Amino acid sequence: MDTTKTQPLAGSERGGQADTADEFRAQVRQWLASNCPQSMQKPLVDFDDRCWGGRHCVYASDDQRVWLERMAVRGWTAPEWPLEYGGGGLSKEQAKILREEMERIDARPPLSSFGLWMIGPAILKYGSDALKKQHIPPIVRGEIRWCQGYSEPGAGSDLASLQTRAEDRGDHFIVNGQKVWTSYADQADWMFCLVRTAPDVPKHLGISLVLFDMETPGVATRPIKLISGKSPFCETFLDDVRVEKNQVVGEINKGWEIAKYLLTHEREMIGNLGKNTAGAKSLSELAVAAIGVDGGILRDPSLREAVARWEVDMCAYELTAERVVDEARAGQGVGAASSVLKYAGTELNKRRFELLLGIHGLDALAWEGEAFNDGLLASQWLRSKGNSIEGGTSEVQLNVISKRILGLG
Amino acid sequence: MALILNEEQQMLKESADGFLREVAPVEALRKLRDERNVDGFSRSLWQQMTDMGWPGILIPEEYGGLAFGHVGMGQISEACGRTLTASPLFASAVLGASALALAGSEQQQKELLPKISAGELLLALAVDEGPRYDPLAIAMAAKKNSSGYVLNGAKQFVVDGHSAQTFIVCARTDGAVGTSAGLTLFLVDAAAPGVQVERVIMADSRNSAMLRFNDVVVDRDAILGELHGGFTPLQQVLDIGNAHLAAELLGISLEVFERTVKYLQERKQFGVIIGSFQGLQHRAAHLFSELQQARSVVLRALQGLQENHPDRGRQVSIAKAKVSEVAQLATNEAIQMHGGIGMTDDLDLGFFIKRARVAEQLYGDHRYHLRRFAELSGY
DSSP, rough: OOSOOOOOOOOSOHHHHHHHHHHHHHHHHEEEEESSGGGSSOOSSSSGOOOOOOOOOOOSSSSHHHHHHHHHHHHHTTTTTTGTTSSSSOOOHHHHHHHHHHHHHBBBOSOOOIIIIIIHHHHHSOOHHHHHHHHHHHHHOOOEEEEEEEEBBBBSSSSGGOOEEEEEEEEEEEEEEEEEEEEEEOSSEEEEEEEETTTTGGGGGGGGEEEEEEEEEEEEEEOOOOOOOOEEEEEEEEEEEEEEGGGEETTTTTTHOOOHHHHHHHHHHHHHGGGOOOOOOOOOHHHHHOOEETTTTEEEEEHHHHHHHHHHHHHHHHOOOOOOOHHHHHHHOOHHHHHHHHHHHHHHHHHHHHHHHHHGGGGGGGGGGGGGGGHHHHHHHHHTTTTTTSSHHHHHHHIIIIIIIIIOO | OOOOOOOOOOOHHHHHHHHHHHHOHHHHHHHHHHHHHHSSSOHHHHHHHHHHGGGTSSSOOGGGGOOOOHHOOOOOHHHHHHHTOHHHIIIIIIIIHHHHHOOOOHHHHHHHHHHHHHHOOOOOEEESSSSSOOGOOOOOOOEEESSSSEEEEEEEEETTTOOOOOEEEEEEEESTTTTTTEEEEEEETTTSSTTEEEEEEOOTTTTEEEHHHHEEEEGGGGSSSSBBBBBBHHHHHHHHHHHHHHHHHHHHHHHHHHHHHHHHOEETTTTTEGGGGGHHHHHHHHHHHHHHHHHHHHHHHHHHHTTTTTHHHHHHHHHHHHHHHHHHHHHHHHHHGGGGGGGTTTTTTHHHHHHHHHHHTTTTTTTHHHHHHHHTTOO
């Protein structure tokens, strides 16, 4: 698609409004040209290129800090959030123009955060005005880094059976329990956390979503080592942690609805992992480089077919992700799209790494040594196994599809 | 282009669906099969399709068509998959009309396209000479003589060849077997001396024909497109054919899937509906996920053809490869999940699985198109 082409604002007459969109695009382009540092006009290569913000943020470079500050001042870290809470206040169409203009120059996202992706949208949708005023602006500015307290040792796929207890003490709760798989808990400033506020009702009806500072006494974290090596995951221990009642998002005991809303977001994020990072080599390019071609044909014919089948499946997945967006914009589409994409995307990513082992042979399984990138590929391969577990297992996604779409059950 | 149908395409899809379900459902194909119908399709259905303008959907307006494009025609192809409707639409209005539109001279187009559009002229495309699709293996010879060319050889599995009045025949005027240079397309009258047509009824109860050419003489102006240059337009015609076969396979897959889910909701064993078993639920949900993806690749391939996208060949191979595999899964799962009754001829499932395999094998199965995808991607 030609992303530089000007489009009239949706729902408006052609003509006058189109000029407004044109003008906005011109302004954005000019502003980006003079404000986005050169070193930030490069595709993200890996996770560490992202800026996560927070109290303890260590910027990879001055440019990274400056880029975040400049975008945050305009609210363009959260382009569509309301102006009054520090967001960009842009319409969907304007946000699309901003996105397109950033993509045009390969501008990196100035900020990546669970605040922007998850708890921010949830607070805006379900939270009180006071909560919005307190939490949204620091999220936009990248000052507070959030982590998600969902899973527990006894509550994985069956998340609603969580046991972390919040005892009502009048104006506050006292929280006791343990969370697990808390990404970046050891680096985060605040947690959004699912707790049980009513023990004697059906499990979905006694859950609340609460917010607390990770520096509150009684909060402790411990990193988890995975089969792939170091990981961002932590165990989080909550021992008599005081949480103010005004830090409940939405109503008490009605947190499950918000939890489900957030899980949909998470699913979409994880499902997109299989996508190639811009500028990265495709699977077939890697295969050609490692194995070579004979008369233009990959030397291993069985691997050639497997790679082609994967690439075809990947195209089908990417087109489906595109179609889901197009349908949503047109107000059409089937439900459970996020479950389909999560299921298909993570299974594809696992297949990709198995094929990479086939392509690189034992090189892919070396664990140490500079010549082998310190076992990066082996570690990524092992890490991919978790994709179809985290954020709802493949089996849970299939349950969702069969119950909600197919009416089986 | 957004991956959705516009309003007109959506309307065509709905009206085609409704029309075919009412007038040409699977029972109609069963009837044609059981009475060994001479044409293999219903002439009155063809007339009704013609009245709606379907044979002219891909034909320019100046030649009596609707110029509605591949996305629109693809909705009809998909609907025909759901009902397994037999008609000359694919052979004549998709393959034949596209070959003329892509390679025909102004004179040929002016003469033939209005007749195709009016449903009067039925064309058939004669490519393969063996059971597995391989256009480079064409060996049929067209030798120059004083006034034109003399054709000798045989063609197999010509879709609707027994009911066509005119064949588009791909023959070798030059070059060795195994190469693309030297192939030429000819328009050959089915009644020309030396042409022998033998109907072959396929497993899907649709028609295919074996054609034999014994010293068949054609004029120089029977050449469609350029002498020795037939391969390029042939590829494009077959891309078009494969995109519409993929749309048909999508329709087949969706239909058997919906019938299967309905059965899972009704059939009781062990005192419960079998759809309550997770072992079946997960297989159905996996299939749903695959079908969603099949839908996306088909739409992109049709759009690619419609806008003449430079990557359309690859898009078509992606679609044919993906949908063929999904259709295998959908039809196999349909029979397995229906159990014994799925094996009976009384149920329609057999018609679907038979048509699915024929449509897959026509012009390259999933393995062929995976190889072509790899080749076009540079490996």
